[in-house]
Amino acid sequence: MSKGPARKSGIGCYWADLSLPFKGLVLVALPLVILIGSLGSLYIASDAEARAEDDVRRAFAIQRDIYQVHALLAEAASGVRGYLLTDQNRFLEPFYKAERELPLTLARLDDAIEDEGVRLEFERFLEITERKQSGLDALIALARSEGERPARSDAVLSALIANKAVLDELRSQIEEIQRQEGILLDARRARVDTVRARFLALTAISAVVGLLGSLAAVFLFSTGVVRRIRMLQANAEKLQAGDPLNPFPDERDEIGRLAKKVDRASELLRARERDLREGEERFRLVVEGVRDYGIFALDPDGNVTSWNTGAERIKGWRAEEILGRFFGTFYPEETRDYLPREILERARRDGTTEDEGWRMRKDGTRFWANVVVTALRDETGRLRGFAKVTRDMTERKRAEEFLKLAREQAVAASVAKSEFLSRTSHELRTPMSAILGFAQVLELDREELSETHQTSVDQILKAGRHLLSLINDLLDISSIEAGGAELKEEALSINDVLAEAYDLSGPILRTANLDYDLSLLPEDALIMGDRRRIIQVILNLVSNAAKYNREGTSVRITAERVENAVRVHVLDDGTGVKDADISRLFTPFDRLGRQKIKGVEGTGLGLALSKRLVESMGGEIGYTHRTDIPKGADFWFTLGLARAEAAPRKVPSAETSEEQP
Structure with a gap:
């Protein structure tokens, strides 16, 4: 195994030994954390700016509502004076409008005013507003109690003067509130400008930090992953080419372990290549040394591409004489035109095929061969050629023909024996029946015969019955063997x-x-x-x-x-x-x-x-x-056993002896 460079130490070593999932988490999390922090700071700055702008808008709204109150009260006072001069109710419309809208406007002011100093002035403003409203109510009530007159009394004139003084006081109070709100508005505008400037600065800082974080992530990814993957890729290419591998850093993460496995695989591959070469050499020696089998290879067209010693011994051709020639040369003329290509086609279709038949040697003599042809294909299934194994089976063929002839002769002898037994049995049975018949006739006159003649008749009957039993048995056996x-x-x-x-x-x-x-x-x-x-x-x-x-x-x-x-x-x-x-x-x-x-x-x-x-x-x-x-x-x-539904059936049978053996 190739030795790697000296192991790093410190943070670099710690970072290199971390697992790839953790490194990926760090590489993804670092820019993400910076981005989230930047977004958070931008959100805070944006929120501060929005609050400052809200304060400015609120100050403008307070000023608008203050002027709205003053305008409503002024219009109401003008309408009351018109009513006092003309006694016409249409002049009271601004008064009624002030009664409807003043509570809403004062409520908005009450919610909008937050500054303590302005709040004190606003409370005095409320008091003056209430007095103004009460004075207008009193004028209307006084005018209605006096009835329709061309001129008003001194009480009405005094009330008018007092109301005008209240309106002047209200105007002075409004100016004071506006003055204080103006001071606050200037301060709020200055704060908005300050916040906006900080927002821009924070945005620039976040962009710089994000860029630096991205650069740091890219640097970490490059040093921790990409560089070593490129080294691993280079070693893989060297492994493919069979060259020695470059030293790889001794690191303990997944890439480091993969590099060690690649290094180990390189050693195993080289060892297997050595074993393969040695195995091929041994196989070549074995094939070359086999003499009982002709083992040779054919290209896809059937031309001889290799030749072993056994093929030379069986067929008679030397390698230099047969290499490159079509293997149909080994076939006799009656099969040479079709059988070789038919055998190749069967091997191409089925993968392997076997055939037996007569083949030709170089000297023109024939031999009975058993051949096995196997199609050779690469890993993609493309036909690369054929392997052919030939064995000389001439002696076995001769033995089979001898056995076949002997079997035929034995069958003929058995048939002849059966015919002989059957014919002999029939030929013997006729005279034997006559002998037994005459003996039985003599037995009828047994009492007239001498003792010696009686014994002779008994012996004739005993021997005749025994011979008849033998003849019947021979007939039965010959009949069974003949299938009859x-x-x-x-x-x-x-x-x-x-x-x-x-x-x-x-x-x-x-x-x-x-x-x-x-x-x-x-x-x-x-x-x-x-x-x-x-x-x-x-x-x-x-x-x-x-x-x-x-x-x-x-x-x-x-x-x-x-x-x-x-x-x-x-x-x-x-x-x-x-x-x-x-x-x-x-x-x-x-x-x-x-x-x-x-x-x-x-x-x-x-x-x-x-x-x-x-x-x-x-x-x-x-x-x-x-x-x-x-x-x-x-x-x-x-x-x-007989089946329950089976009926008796008759099978043709021949006559047999009436006597039991």
Whole structure:
């Protein structure tokens, strides 16, 4: 990280460490406080000037109202004299006007006069005014009491003279009030001038202070924010260009912390650039070192722009021979005109595409290739080219073709086997029926034969029936494998089927001296299946248990409900089947070595046939060890439940042996 210059001290350091919100508050508040102070001082000065002007206007109003009182009283006195001379009431109109307007005018004067000296003179003025009004009232009353006369009495003349003296006294009092108000008016005018001069001076001072405050705010903003932001901007440009950053002051505000983060980001960016270069170099070495895959790049038009060792090994071209050429060169002639551009279009549309097919080497030989083409786009989504990975899959292709051929041969062999078994079984069945027929004829004359001949007839019948059972099993298996097995599926009562199978298999268990038990479902259930085939499966499983249960004493048939199916169990308490042999249980002709057991006959087809029959009815068959006793075998199969509305339906089925195995 770049080291900043030496840290400032004092007020500069304190100001630089303050947070940006606080600095912004100071920068905004300083001019605002100066402005508010200036406005406050201007308001005070303006208010003082307004009060002084109000005082001047009030002085003029007092003078006006004083003259108004004098004029009203003078007009009233003149009107009274006219009335005394003519006895006509129209001359009293000024008197009545004075009575109406004098109270209002005197009230205004009383409110307007504030000076104590003028107030004393005003009170004397009020007294004289009242005397004047009383004198005029007295003159009118005296004139009305004397009636209409051509001349007035001495009393009236004396009253007139007295009233004139009062009016003169009032005039003198008005002059005194006007003199004092004039003095006050001059003082108030001088005060207005003084206040106005102070107002102008304060305005000038406020403008200067506001300008200085603004300059101080601009200076603080420039030194605390703008200068460092410009330094930060310069470092950001250097960071963009990958150049070393300029040292930044070690300050603790948001800009200082941001500068430290930029400095840290510069270090991380340089470290990542180093790692990126190293990673690119490692990637180049890896790509160049891969030999099993051809990895190369294409430009947007499909021309080769890079070439690795694997591509050279697989395709045969060296880098200087193929760079700049269209990658369609690798395709055989039958696909070269359309497939390369189609693959590029799919990659351009879907982002990536995969294809397999024949490709050409430099020497003209073909190989089976698996190719993956990926579109390369920049951060704006503009196509910059394609990456192509090619793998030589010729050996796998050959193996697949060999397996396909082997599978086809195996299927053909299986079909041939099934046809052979079916044909052989039919061919053997006719002479075997004849042999059994002749043997049965000989058996009818058994009493006439010697003991040796009777034994021979018994052996012929036993061997013939065994061979016929084998032939029937072979026919059943070949029919099922060929898909021609006939099943008559219908809804069956599982308890009825189990009871019938139990009755039919009873002699087998009695011959083997084994106890035989049957457990039916508590609640009967309907299953879907072929009754004869289900009984055939149960007889096969019971016969299997009777043959190999040499150490046990019993065989039992049980049934249980399992979800939407019924599971039938054929249980014995013999030695069971070894774990290693379980997977071979249902393999045709595989008796798991039990053919060596003395007295046990079998073909190895019973379980295989049972499996195919159960699966053809949509069920499952299997084997598990018994868990309720230490040893024993549990052969089971499941068949699905019939729907309540399902009606019996017939499935085409072929003839089978009339004898049960």
